[in-house]
Amino acid sequence: MKRIQLLDKQFALSIPASDIKKALWEMAEKMNKELKDQNPLMICILNGSFMFSADLMKLIDFPCEISFVKLASYEGMGSTGKVKQLIGLNEEIEGRTVVLLEDIVDTGVTIENLMNQLDSQKPKDVKVATLLFKPEACKKNVKLDYVGLEIPNDFIVGYGLDYDGYGRNLPDIYTVID
Structure with a gap:
């Protein structure tokens, strides 16, 4: 099994890039059917x-826009339980369908926080697309409309996910082992 080292931790391959691509295709296929007339x-x-969103957007075949928000809730290997907004949304969303593109939903705190913020701006609908979901870790009742893969409650890196800023560039996903 392939292993890597990031800073002081060892990680083992858990989700190869081919499985990620398959999950993306399946998510995009569902989105292409359900969102085609909603802009x-x-x-x-x-x-x-960032990696998940870029790759998913290449598979979307309906008119849409993309924007970015920057939130922070992790330090090291754990969630702080608090969500800090570092870069906010500039677009008008009243009456629009909004799709949140999240790399991973674990506790659900970040998604719940963002959905509450968006709700005050009166969107038509807010949907959530997440590449990864940790059902065992989820503490919030959040509706996930598009889920790529369900995974165990392990700390992972790669494909956009990091350990103290490292590992985001990896095409595969790795689980901490030491």
């Missing part, structure tokens, strides 16, 4: 979702 605003949640 949605896709919102990439930085930093972790």
Whole structure:
């Protein structure tokens, strides 16, 4: 099994790039059917979702816009439980369908926080597309409309996900082992 080292931690391959691509195709196929006539605003949640959002957008075949917000809730290997907004949304969303593009939903705190913020701007609908979902870790009742892969409650890196800023560039996803 392929292993890598990032800073002081060892990681083992857990999701190869081919499985990620398959999940993206399946998500895009569903979105292409359900959102084709809605002209949605896709919102990439930085930093972790940049690779997922870019690859997913290449598979979308309906008119849409994309924008970016930057939120932070992690330090090291754990969630702080608090969400800091570092870069906000500039687009008008009243009456529009909005799709949040998230790399991973674990506790659900970030998605719930952002959905509450957006709700006050009166969108027509807010949907959530996440590449990865950790059902065991989820503490919030958030509706996920598009889920690529369900995974165990392990700390992972790669494909946009990081450990203290490292590992985002990896095409595969790795699980911490030491």
